[in-house]
Amino acid sequence: VIQLEQVSRVYGQGEALIRACDRIDLSIYPGEYCAIMGQSGSGKSTLMNLIGCLDRPTSGRYLLDGMDVSRLSKTRLARIRNRKLGFVFQRYELLPNLTALENVIVPMMYAGVGRSRRRRRAEYALQRVGLSDRLHKRPGQLSGGQQQRVAIARAIVNRPLVLLADEPTGALDTQSAKTIVEIFDHLHASGMTVIVVTHAQEVACYSKRTIMISDGRLLSDHLTSVA
């Protein structure tokens, strides 16, 4: 469902050239559960933004669900993102003027889901991440981990084909992190393709396949070892 061929993303030029992603070949099949790991600055978020169609490669080809994503118009790309992808950003990226509930409802409005159904689904997603008592708070009134959990609820609420999560438990204590990992595991069991960038072994161990990134390049790609 995700096929990257010699995908690169560079910034700057000449001496200041930074190869955030460097000729990456990667094929991910429907229903897989992949963990992407690597040092800080190695290119994981850049790779996720490319996979999530939030950024275009500077070279190489990216086929999402068989379609060459670089050929699609901005509008078509936005629609595909909304329908097929759920994204948990490393910096959450919640809309600061909307409440937690409204933030989670937004993607369903774009997907054309009916009003009462969106509300119910949003409340359910927020309940699953333990935030039923914070529905009407704005991000500025939420703790770091609470904001992260709103971002997670928002990513899963449209039942995407592919869930992309960039460090989804970075701000969470062990217990909250466990809840999130169980949610992802459940979604994966129901057929969702899950790709998680993580530094945490407790999250990576649930994946079936581990992809290591180093200096923008693919270092290794193998079955997750059972520790």
Added chain:
Amino acid sequence: VIQLEQVSRVYGQGEALIRACDRIDLSIYPGEYCAIMGQSGSGKSTLMNLIGCLDRPTSGRYLLDGMDVSRLSKTRLARIRNRKLGFVFQRYELLPNLTALENVIVPMMYAGVGRSRRRRRAEYALQRVGLSDRLHKRPGQLSGGQQQRVAIARAIVNRPLVLLADEPTGALDTQSAKTIVEIFDHLHASGMTVIVVTHAQEVACYSKRTIMISDGRLLSDHLTSVA
């Protein structure tokens, strides 16, 4: 050096009242190394903001270095913050239009450190956190973990009395996190008081004292157990 007496911080009122901090009594002596732990939303960042004089308690008293902080003017408070405290924010809070180097230099300008000396100290701090090759990048051009490391360099560069770090390794891989923990350990050995909010056992284990927060209240306060 830090003395909180029945310190509370509440938001809202009536039914919507949230006790982010609830009558906390806490005394931290010079040179201590404390880890503050607790669930997401339990009040750790709120407590850190109170200790760091970035927020005022709604009730209770806070003595910093013997002075009643609630009596001080805003200007005096800002000067004390700049001289005595180094703060690593959970959300980094870097100035987006300044480079990494400039961000780290800013606190020293307020402290009246000479121009060439500030530059040298900033370069050294950034080198310690492994970012010598990113000095002239702005936060938007840095990865999550790189931004977090700039925030850490900025907090330590003025050699504060007290280092307050709210989840300083949340976005870091194991190796980068280890570097940061060693830096904190080194600073503590040189006499600095270190207070770290963390979810990570690998960070908390370096502390001498563990303070657990739950629902805004102090749950426990004891010597860090050697696992």
